[in-house]
Amino acid sequence: MDYLGSEVKSAGNNGHSVTFTLTGGNSVLSGGPLTGKYTLLQFHFHWGSDNSKGSEHFLDGKQYSAEMHLVHMNQKYSTFSEAIAQNDGLCVVGVFIEVGDEANPAFQSVVDVVKNAQYNGDTAAVNGGIDINKLLPESEEYIHYIGSLTTPTLNECVDWINMIEPVRISEEQIAVYRGLYHTAKGEANPVQLVNNFRPCQGLNDRKLNIKLSSFERRSWWSWWLRWFRR
Numbered sequence: 001m002d003y004l005g006s007e008v009k010s011a012g013n014n015g016h017s018v019t020f021t022l023t024g025g026n027s028v029l030s031g032g033p034l035t036g037k038y039t040l041l042q043f044h045f046h047w048g049s050d051n052s053k054g055s056e057h058f059l060d061g062k063q064y065s066a067e068m069h070l071v072h073m074n075q076k077y078s079t080f081s082e083a084i085a086q087n088d089g090l091c092v093v094g095v096f097i098e099v100g101d102e103a104n105p106a107f108q109s110v111v112d113v114v115k116n117a118q119y120n121g122d123t124a125a126v127n128g129g130i131d132i133n134k135l136l137p138e139s140e141e142y143i144h145y146i147g148s149l150t151t152p153t154l155n156e157c158v159d160w161i162n163m164i165e166p167v168r169i170s171e172e173q174i175a176v177y178r179g180l181y182h183t184a185k186g187e188a189n190p191v192q193l194v195n196n197f198r199p200c201q202g203l204n205d206r207k208l209n210i211k212l213s214s215f216e217r218r219s220w221w222s223w224w225l226r227w228f229r230r
């Protein structure tokens, strides 16, 4: 992982999530289960109306309060639409977010921007960039599987890499996400933007590779049943 915080220029509320967009194309992910290099395009969040729900993935039956998705595109494709038509087009890194007592200083730079994208259609500037590496858990253990896009078409084009260790933010910090709106500013019936996760789906015949050491291939094995994909 080689992410440049200076490439994070703005964040937008599209009514479904808040998405931080990168420019420049020099934030790159490679190695692990991936062949080739993948450029980080954007990261966004899923969260619940309370701490008992919010993540799109479940780990050993547990749903976390929120989940961050870092969306990467394979550098061998030049456009997003080209990439999603291929089975090696995208890689999404998922990070579980848990709510604890202490504020997460690295996340505060994110939260301060989220605050400024309150309504659907709002865009907020990112001043001074975001240190993306500090938003990730310390442990590099992850689960990998081939899955689909979250948006309709649901192409099986995504290498999912889900970090096993969660990161922690405070009640005050997650409250900022829950303060966002699905509706645009000035709409007569404002709708809160919460529970923007897809219900858990069965694993079907999918095999999971679980990686318990680092972002290099070492000991892989399949893990059945206890992990569910979106």
Ligand SMILES: [Zn+2]
Pocket: 044, 045, 046, 069, 150
């Ligand atoms: Zn997502």
